[in-house]
Amino acid sequence: MAAQLSDNTGMLLIISGPSGVGKTTITRAVEAQIPGSVFSVSVTTRPKTAADHEGVDYCFVDDERFDRMVERDELLEHANVFGKKYGTPSAWVDEQLDQGRLVILEIDVQGAEQVKAKRPGAFAMFIEPPSEDELLARLRARQREDEATIQRRFAEAKREIERARSGGVYDTFLVNRNLDEAISEAVRLVGEARAALAAKA
Template sequence: MPEGPADLPHQPGLLIILSAPSGAGKTSLYRALLERVDGVVASVSHTTRAPRPGERDGVDYHFVDEAEFERQVAEGAFLEHARVFDRYYGTSRAAVEAERAAGRDVVLEIDWQGARQIRERVADAVSVFVLPPSREALRERLEGRGQDDPEVIERRMRDAEAEISHYAEYDYVIVNDEFEEALGSLVAVVRGERCRLDHRRETLAVFADRLMGKIDEAGG
């Protein structure tokens, strides 16, 4: 992690869960966080849905067919997986563990089902839920995309209600009314969690001992 003295002992990166109903602005916040804060990286999910225009395999998603996805599920390759809008999505266990071991914070953009699985398997995961400012604003955002017919929008509104019902399971809740304010709150969560003793107890113990003269700078 970039915060702190250069000689602070190495510590693993955070695992940050970011969830929200469709239309709440989660993806925009997610992308802005990656640009705004050093040391934060995206987790590239596996999915069985078809690529959208401009999406690249291995960059936006790892695009696989259902047979390959189910094979990886059977092998325990995913930290979490879920079926969303009739397609499968999953997070690679090995990829996340490698990034965290290198000291980088990993952000997962996943729904409540995946978030629940992560919390059960990763004790120190940090979870953030993003809410829209109102039902009217949510509907306007969904309609403003110009991508879906009225039936799909109604389905997404129903799905949004189901997703929102799980907000209380998360560590932090951010209302995305003004984008920059919501982004500032998300950045503050990440930087605040980097300073939490729970996440850095072992590495800070060595650093504090050096400051108190209990061990020399070489660690002896």
């Protein structure tokens, strides 16, 4: 199936979803299964950790450089998350699209709104949990945080789902009941969107 999706039509793909829904796993699987896919690397002001690889995980900049990029409209989207700034560089995205690649952005609803305002042709997918109870169970199963943090993330997730549902930004909503099935469905939906874009070109 992957070979059928190997065309030279550049497309911008937005994937969003709340914490614990499996969006990063799905995003990486889409990148792996669709030839010519590339995962967008964000610029950030957060400190680099030992696990980070410059230019692979993030491009690290200081606040002054980041603010200059915002002023020059060099970012497709940007956000302040817990006091640290994150953004998607426009020039790099355009370069990849011109080469016919599928450029994947894993961003939140706010970022998706910004990107769609600038690039209405982007295909936006929101990953949802089967239920609120299941989402809470998944957040707890990760065993990364204390209960208070989990409850905060859960409340944020509910707000994000509501905003995604009411905002008119997303082209499709995908419920992750089973990870393998969700990955297959995501690949199928992206392939169809890319074929439709190619037909218009």
